[in-house]
Amino acid sequence: MAKEMKKIMVTGSVGQIGSELTMALRKKYGNDNVLATGHTTKPSPELRDSGPFEFINVAKKETIEEVVKKYNIDTIYHLSAILSAVGEKNPVLCWDVNMNGTYNILEVALEHEMTRIFIPSSIAAFGPETPLDNTPQETILRPKTMYGVTKVAGELLCDYYVKRFGLDIRGCRYPGIISYETLPGGGTTDYAVAIYFEAVKNKKYTCFVKEETRLPMMYMPDCLKAALDLMEADFSQLKHHSDFNVTAMSFSAGELAAEIKKYIPEFTCEYEPDFRQEIADSWPNSLDDSAAREEWGWEPSYDLAAMTKDMLEVLSKRHAEGKLNY
Numbered sequence: 001m002a003k004e005m006k007k008i009m010v011t012g013s014v015g016q017i018g019s020e021l022t023m024a025l026r027k028k029y030g031n032d033n034v035l036a037t038g039h040t041t042k043p044s045p046e047l048r049d050s051g052p053f054e055f056i057n058v059a060k061k062e063t064i065e066e067v068v069k070k071y072n073i074d075t076i077y078h079l080s081a082i083l084s085a086v087g088e089k090n091p092v093l094c095w096d097v098n099m100n101g102t103y104n105i106l107e108v109a110l111e112h113e114m115t116r117i118f119i120p121s122s123i124a125a126f127g128p129e130t131p132l133d134n135t136p137q138e139t140i141l142r143p144k145t146m147y148g149v150t151k152v153a154g155e156l157l158c159d160y161y162v163k164r165f166g167l168d169i170r171g172c173r174y175p176g177i178i179s180y181e182t183l184p185g186g187g188t189t190d191y192a193v194a195i196y197f198e199a200v201k202n203k204k205y206t207c208f209v210k211e212e213t214r215l216p217m218m219y220m221p222d223c224l225k226a227a228l229d230l231m232e233a234d235f236s237q238l239k240h241h242s243d244f245n246v247t248a249m250s251f252s253a254g255e256l257a258a259e260i261k262k263y264i265p266e267f268t269c270e271y272e273p274d275f276r277q278e279i280a281d282s283w284p285n286s287l288d289d290s291a292a293r294e295e296w297g298w299e300p301s302y303d304l305a306a307m308t309k310d311m312l313e314v315l316s317k318r319h320a321e322g323k324l325n326y
Helices: 018-027 045-050 061-071 083-090 091-111 147-164 190-202 220-232 253-261 276-281 291-298 304-320
Strands: 008-011 036-040 053-055 076-080 117-118 172-175 176-178 203-205 213-217 248-251 270-273
Touching: 008 061, 018 036, 018 045, 018 076, 018 190, 018 213, 018 220, 036 061, 061 091, 076 091, 076 220, 083 091, 083 147, 083 276, 083 291, 091 117, 091 147, 117 220, 147 291, 172 220, 172 304, 176 220, 190 213, 190 248, 190 253, 190 276, 213 220, 213 304, 220 291, 248 253, 248 304, 253 270, 253 304
Parallel strands: 008 036, 008 076, 036 053, 076 117, 176 213, 203 270
Antiparallel strands: 213 248
16 A cells, blocks of 8 residues: 655645645645645745745755655645646746756655655646547647646656656646636636636636647646545556546536526627637547556536536625625
8 A cells, every 4th residue: 555645845835726725635634634735836824834845946856855854754745837828928938947856856756765756747648649538547648838838858768767766746737727716827727717707707708729629627625636636546556647538527618608697697609719729629528547447546516507506606696794705
């Protein structure tokens, strides 16, 4: 069975996934046992006050080593990344943070004999040559974004460290992640978050992908569940390591807007595709995540209807209280 995790570090803890995963880990393993780290963005009061926080630069190995030694870290959730849309505007930065950052994390983990490392990948690893429907676990990976290139290279690098050095590394290809807590951070699936905030606040939204654009998505509670479940799985049962397809639902931008209109009938959505449309078109419509289901029991809890009900209830309450920050 897998060894017990004791001292955990989360990189990218101020980001969309990292901010909520850090809190989930602190709840599970104890506040003092989970170190949150970030680069430049200040942490929220909740993140800062609930446990230790340090600023690091994952592209500089010495800053990682310093906190690993200081807090006696044995487990890392490495979430620091430049996302797809931002990465296309600054591909050099995207490569530096995503590739050199991942390499540095793996080297530090190897040198300090880490118990376990979680490094997520993304549907950005796929490209236009990949089968769009029910995309297989094993398939063509020819992405057309720098973010996607770094994710494919990251998967291969992680698998190399598993096979060459015996490091326990795990990761999944996340679809678009939807949450009411942290605002989007420059991804192509960000419209699926922004649309809820705008629906509650302004009753209208201008979408940057076409109405018929269909992508795999996941609600944040399932995103956190996937990370926690995979990290607790018996390593000996895993045939894959860093590249598990995981998904919860697939829907088009138009279907999402129609679901919101059930709760906010006056809501209107217009479609004005920008450069992110081409990125979205190169990604799958849906994923086959049977490997994750078979090897570590993956099973999502939310579909589009359940997610929309929950999102709108929370955001409407916050809006009524004057606390909807967007």
